[in-house]
Amino acid sequence: MFVLPKGVRHIPGHLDRPAQQTLLDDIREVVRQAPLYRPEMPRSGKPFSVRMTNCGDLGWVADKTGYRYQDRHPVTGLPWPAIPASLITLWEDLTGHADLPQACLVNFYDSGARMGLHQDRDEDDFSAPVLSVSLGDACLFRIGGIERGQPTRSFRLESGDVVILGGESRLAFHGVDRIYPTTSTLLKDGGRINLTLRRVNRS
Known part of the structure; x- marks a missing residue:
């Protein structure tokens, strides 16, 4: 039986189609104010997919x-827009x-985009x-241990799914x-959007 590592929660279909559409509309407004851009790998300058x-x-930029957090968009120089209330509610509820x-x-992932195995460790607060x-x-989402080289397992994420990494993971x-x-008709031209909420600094 497939068992997730302790501290990992997968909540399939947490957002129904109307909730997904509402959130998508919120994110489109974010992108209107802070356009998508293609970041680069440290040192090599290779663009992300x-x-x-x-x-x-x-x-996060x-x-x-290198990798870091900053208060302004690296291309426009403008402050980031606020996190939509729908996402704040999701954070509070879950x-x-x-x-x-x-x-x-x-x-934003197009059909050929990938994301290599990595840790979210640029934050000061790992308690959140x-x-x-x-x-x-x-x-196809892959999850491993807290050390590189530990066994990994993969499972499928669908539109409306939520994943939480906390505690030991x-x-x-x-x-x-x-x-x-x-596999989804939510985005007219296809592709996947992943939204990752993070607490950066200790309270």
């Missing part, structure tokens, strides 16, 4: 100088954490979980192996 943006007080998220990373929401085409390695094109 995903495009991304952020909302919240802080946003990547370029040749995490039980006393502090609100400070950042929401928005990743990481909450992610899938919208659009399904993907807050620093678990994870990634996206592939996108399954045309």
